Amino acid sequence: MFQVLYAGLVGLVLFLSGLPPLHPKASAVSARYVVAFASGVVVAAALFEMIPEADVASNWPFLGVGFFAFYLLERVVMVHTCGENECEIKSVSWVTFAGMSADNFTDGVAIAVGYFTDPVLGLFITIAVIVHEIPQSLTTTLVMKGGGYSVKQILATLFFGAVLYPAGAVLAGWFPSGVYLQMVALVAGEFIFIGAGELLPEAHKKFNIRVIVSVILGALFVSALEVIL
Numbered sequence: 001m002f003q004v005l006y007a008g009l010v011g012l013v014l015f016l017s018g019l020p021p022l023h024p025k026a027s028a029v030s031a032r033y034v035v036a037f038a039s040g041v042v043v044a045a046a047l048f049e050m051i052p053e054a055d056v057a058s059n060w061p062f063l064g065v066g067f068f069a070f071y072l073l074e075r076v077v078m079v080h081t082c083g084e085n086e087c088e089i090k091s092v093s094w095v096t097f098a099g100m101s102a103d104n105f106t107d108g109v110a111i112a113v114g115y116f117t118d119p120v121l122g123l124f125i126t127i128a129v130i131v132h133e134i135p136q137s138l139t140t141t142l143v144m145k146g147g148g149y150s151v152k153q154i155l156a157t158l159f160f161g162a163v164l165y166p167a168g169a170v171l172a173g174w175f176p177s178g179v180y181l182q183m184v185a186l187v188a189g190e191f192i193f194i195g196a197g198e199l200l201p202e203a204h205k206k207f208n209i210r211v212i213v214s215v216i217l218g219a220l221f222v223s224a225l226e227v228i229l
Contacts, residue, residue, distance in 0.1 A: 003115035006126040007108045007169035011162030013130050014104075018137040018158040021145060033214045034138075036203035038131040040218020042195035045128035046188045048222060050114075053121055054185035062182045066189025073103060074198055100140070104161050107133075108168020109175075110187040116172070117180045120229050124222070125187065129165075131218070132194055137161075 056063055107129045115122025137158065144154045175183070203211050 002119065003112035003122055003172070004166050004169045006115065006122060007111045007165040010107070010111065010126060010129050010133065011104075011165040014133050014137045014165070015158045015162040017134040018141040018154070021138055021141040022151060022154065032203055032206070033210060034131075035135045035199050036211045036214035037218040037221075038135055039195045039199035039203055040215040040220075041131045041222055042128045042191045042199065042218075044219040044222035045124050046191035046195065048226065049121060049124045050184055050188035050191065053117060053181070054188055055181050056185060056188075059182050059185040062185035063189040063192075066186035067193045068189075069186075070103075070190040070193050071197065074193070100161060101164055104133075104164040105168040105171075106187075106190070108165035109172045110168075110183065110190075111165070112169040112172035113175065113180050113183040114187070116177070117184055121184070123229070124225070127222075127225070128191060132191075132199060135199070 051063070054063070111122055111125050111129065114125040140157070140161075141154055144157065149157075200215065203215065
């Protein structure tokens with residue numbers, strides 16, 4: 001049950017974080033440091049929590065598959081996270097929407113599988129998903145708003161995306177326990193790409209020391225949470 005609650009929390013955060021860009025003054029708000037902090041959290045969660053748990057010596061192919069599968073998914077069909085108002089994508093097609101839905105559903109599965117493997121690992125995955133989905137949700141709303149979508153259409157998209165997290169967590173309950181470590185390795189590969197290949201380069205499009213500090217704080221946040229738990 002807790003894994004579904006974790007996934008539901010992620011969905012709620014995704015929905016709420018997509019609302020601020022609907023405000024008329026949203027264009028003045030920078031998400032650069034949120035993106036930088038998220039990159040530190042996601043990479044640290046993969047390196048310090050997920051990879052040690054996943055028995056990578058036996059499951060290393062899944063780590064690579066996760067990395068390259070989400071590289072293709074993010075680069076070909078999905079909305080890319082933007083630090084401020086630098087989005088190059090101007091519309092959301094049904095292909096983009098399908099890719100985003102698959103990503104959300106997979107993250108819901110990852111949260112549940114992580115929880116089944118170790119409840120603390122499930123919590124770390126939940127936190128990592130939350131922090132990298134906040135800038136993604138902001139970007140989605142900004143792109144849809146710029147593309148002329150109505151507020152109702154944007155809200156419907158956010159709501160549908162939010163529901164997919166608990167849906168994925170529920171489906172994961174049917175997975176055999178023998179695939180849990182492979183799934184953890186797969187998602188670790190996804191997180192390494194998202195953090196190092198997507199969020200970090202975006203945060204550094206305009207260099208300043210506060211971006212570096214934000215990345216390090218994200219990594220330290222994961223380390224501190226591990227000590228506390």
